[in-house]
Amino acid sequence: MKIMVGLGSCGVAAGGNKILSVIKEELKNREAEVKVESTGCIGLCYLEPLVNVVEGDKIYIYGKVTPEMVSEIIDKHVIGKTPVEEYVVSSSDHPASVLQKQVRIALRNCGIINPENIDDYIGRGGYEGIKKAVTSMSQKEVIEEIKASGLRGRGGAGFPTWFKWNATREAPGSPKYVVCNADEGDPGAFMDRSILEGDPHSLLEGMMIAGYAIGAQEGIIYVRAEYPLAIKRLEIAIEQAEARGLLGENLFGSDFNFTIRIKQGAGAFVCGEETALIASLEGERGMPRLKPPFPAQSGYWGKPTNINNVETYANVPWILQHGGAAFARYGTEKSKGTKVFALAGKIKHGGLVEVPMGLSLREVIFDIGGGIKGDREIKAVQMGGPSGGCIPAHLLDTPVDYESITKTGAIMGSGGMIVMDDSTCMVDMARFFLDFTQKESCGKCTYCRLGTKRMLEILNRITEGKGKEEDLEILESLALRVKEGSLCGLGQTAPNPVLTTLRYFRGEYEAHIREKRCPSKHCKALITYVINKEKCRSCGLCAKKCPVSVIEGSKKEPYHIRQDGCMKCGNCKEVCPFGAVEIN
Incomplete structure (x- = not known):
């Protein structure tokens, strides 16, 4: 038996380190010799801190663990061998509902193994994929297996992985490079970070397999410096793999050599675009370059370079172990396999999920994500990050695959899924995302640099109640020009939130402009907080919480x-226990 504490970023933020300390102290007091380790995020972020009690092949997961619960769990389960059922949120025999419709391939080890112990990874079949490739397969056979799997790049564009690999293999020039794009910058997205923190060896092995397939001997992981825990665990994984002879020279007795190093990025969103990433790797300012030539022909230092993101590489070892056909049996005809999504926003079960392609948005949000917080009405889903689009509630039966999502005007992106309820102002939501992309524009293109700025000025004006009738026509025209005239994916997709909200929620824009009213009662310039005198009980809580002391009244008279x-x-509305504070 052993105890594992969830210490991904979400677990640490929820107090996981404190729980780890308490567990060690309680075991010490009882002189109980039980192994205690850390693990990554299993995806149940809304239930952190999580503690796993592992009995052989069985895992019992305890959720929202407090220091007070630890003593009882140790006495009854660890020592007494009887699980504390009231605290168990998932077990091998009865998995949590959020896990039941999932098929975990990229996340297969997250929340189960100790990411800082290579033996845990090897014990679950780790490094068998690269061993098989190097000892019994040719480069072409490896690429054919990836082709048979139907794996498409999970970074956003969904380009066939095998095609990229083959183009790099066939491109003249050497040395060749394998680069991992771990510059995950979308607001609300944390898929790659969780894999790096929970299963770093799967990335290393995936990159090694890619290196063997294309004829490269060096891999580079470009990861944002804002991911310190991910970087720490990657460094440990690389050291351990090198110590075991799994990274370095003459791997598995062959003439294949491969090394991996880490490059920390400074957090520029545009460096998620592959040519901007390459420029940053070379020590230049992260700005996109014209394509062609593509990185497969001329990438890092002008040499053939293959670039995929973390999730893409994490799938590769499983595919080599189980075969491309095993991966392809999941998903749809054109979108094979599974996809990891980060569920965020107004959803009950926020966290990570991995589902077969083809499930509907409704199934992901309600069957797996538990539905909307407070049981409010769902309004829309933002997919694809700030460069994605807003999908309205009436399209929730849309299958989650590349083609179907694109038809809605959104994009799959790297897998961020932000759920919005009926309190969300769609005009302000478009403004929020455009503000992000406008600030993150590298400034190279006139259309992206100035076009997004002019669009943002119009959106600011509309949310402030100063919009004009002609603004919508200008906004739409600018959006289309920015899409057509920008050099890279950032500028080409930056208008998507605006275009999709104009397409599906035009009435909200018109209400802001014509009626000077925000239907969602969100935009500050268009709302007023008032106290309903009939509901007010003169408790004075609102006045105490008002930071600018503009709420007046007495115990005998209603406040105003x-x-x-x-x-x-x-603040006044939030603290009023009688619902007397209203928004007009």
Whole structure:
């Protein structure tokens, strides 16, 4: 038996290190010799801190663990061998509902193994894929296996992985390079980070297999410096693999040599674009380059370079072990396999899920994600990050695959899925994402640099109640020009949130402009906080919480808000126990 504490970023943020310390102290007090380790995120982020009690092949997961619960879990389960059922949120025999429709391939080891112990990875078949490739397959056979799997790049564009690999293999010039794009910058996206923190060896092995297939001897992981835990565990994994002879020279007795190093990026969103990433690797400012030539022909230092993201590489060892056909049996005709999504926003079960392609958005959000917080009405789903689009509630039966999502005007992206309820203002949502992309524009293209700025100015004006009737026509025209005239994917997709909200929620734009009203009662310039005198019980809580002291009243009279100084922070509405504070 052993105990494992979830110490991915979500677990650490929820107090996982404190729980780990308490567990060690309680075991010490009882003189119980039980192995205690850390593990990554299994995806149940909404239940952190998580503690796994492992009995052979059985795993019992305890959720929302507090220091007070630890003593009982140790006494009854670890020592008494009887699980504390009221605290168990998932087990091998009865997995949590959020796990039941999942098929975990990229996430197969996350939350199960100790990411800082190479033996845990090897014990679950780790490095068998690269061993098989090097000892019994040719480069072409490896690529054919990836082709048979139907694996498409999980970084956003969905380009066939085998085609990229083959193009790099056939391109003249040497040395060749394998690069991992771990510059995950989408707001609300944390798929790659969780794999890096929970199963770093799967990335290393995937890159090694790619290196063998294309004839490369060096791999580079470009990861954002804002991921310190991921970087730490990658460094440990590389050291361990080198110590075991799994990275370096003459791997598995062959003439195949391969090394991997880490390059920390400074957090520029545009460096998620592969040519900008290459420029950053070379020590230049991260700015996109014209294509062609593509990186497969002329990439890092002008040499053939294959670039995939973390999730793509993490699938590769499993495919080599089980065969391309095993991966291809999941998904749809054109979108094979599984996809990892980060569920965020107004959803009950926020976290990571991995599902077969082809499941509907409705199944992902309601059957797996548990539905909407507070049981409010769902309004839309933002997919593809700031460069994606908003899919309205009436399209929730859309299958989650590349082609179907693209038809809605959104994109699959790397897998961020932000759920919005009926309190969300879609105009402000478009403004929020455009503000992000406008700030992250590298400035190389006139259309992206100035076009997004002009669009943002119009959106700011509309949300402030100063919109004009002609703004919508100008906004749409600018959006199309930015899409057509920008050099890279950032500029080409930056208008997507605006275009999709104009397409599906045009009425909200018109209400902001014509009626000077925000239907969702969100935009501060268009709302007023008032106190309903009939509901007010003169408790004074609202006045105590008002940061600018504009709420007045007494124990004998209902309170009221002086509008001239109200900053519309919403504190009064949040603390009122009687629902007396209303928004007009």
